[in-house]
Amino acid sequence: MKKPLYKKWWFWVLIVIVVGVIGNLGNSEDPKQAAPDKEVVSEPDTTAKNVEQTSGKVDGKEEEPKEEPKEEPKEEPKEEPKEEPKEEPKEADVPREHKSALIKAEQYAEAMSMSKAGIYDQLTSEYGENFPAEAAQYAIDNIVFDWKENALIKAKQYAESMNMSDDAIYDQLISEYGEKFTKEEAQYAIDNLE
Structure with missing residues (x-):
């Protein structure tokens, strides 16, 4: 009959290593969070279009190019506000605890090479992270690894x-x-x- 896992010496050595790594996780900061998210390309595109249109003014009539610039700026502002409100509610709807659980899950996956089920158990364990089941499930559903x-x-x-x-x-x-x-x-x- 095999010994239970918790009675084997190497199991306890592994536990000590895991606890040490978990302790060090709180001290490290994730460099991924500092990445800039700003990308503005609309202004250079409109100037490029204006340059093309000015070259059209030299070759063709002046009335046609005047009408085109008026239509293009009207289209751009309509598209931009529609995109921004769609993105903001998605982030705002996610509770802080769910986001924290996802960050912890990513740390366990990366630093300790844990499985999905192992991470879920660690997140919900009263001896681990003690997250609610909903937060842990959100983390597992949204982690990509x-x-x-x-x-x-x-x-x-x-x-x-x-x-x-x-x-x-x-x-x-x-x-x-x-x-x-x-x-x-x-x-x-x-x-x-x-």
């Missing part, structure tokens, strides 16, 4: 630090008491171990 790659990273860690067999690594990757990756993700990891 390569879960197969995370499974491969975890598999390499088990292979190198604990010298585990492929079968043992696979079992640990899919275990409900282990990493909680899907069978497909775990198989990808085993197939790509070097």
Whole structure:
């Protein structure tokens, strides 16, 4: 009969490492948040159109180019206000706690190579982040990450630090008491171990 996972020495070593990494996550700042979002291209485009129209004035009649510039500025302001209100309510409708859960989920996925299910459990655990289930589910639904790659990273860690067999690594990757990756993700990891 196999020992339960929590009675194995390497499990506790892994827990100590995980707690240390979690402690360091609070000290690091995400550089992605400082990226500028401003892009204004409409002004250079209109000047380029005006240059083309002035060249038309030299070759053709003066009356036709006067009518075209009047129509174009009317169209541009109509389009811009429609786009801005659509984007703002989407961000405003998301509660702060949901956004925080998503940021934490991204940190766990990147720094600790955790699975989706593992991150969800960490976010909702009273010994972890203690987010409400709705916030954690929002994070899981909106996180974009390569879960197969995370499974491969975890598999390499088990292979190198604990010298585990492929079968043992696979079992640990899919275990409900282990990493909680899907069978497909775990198989990808085993197939790509070097």
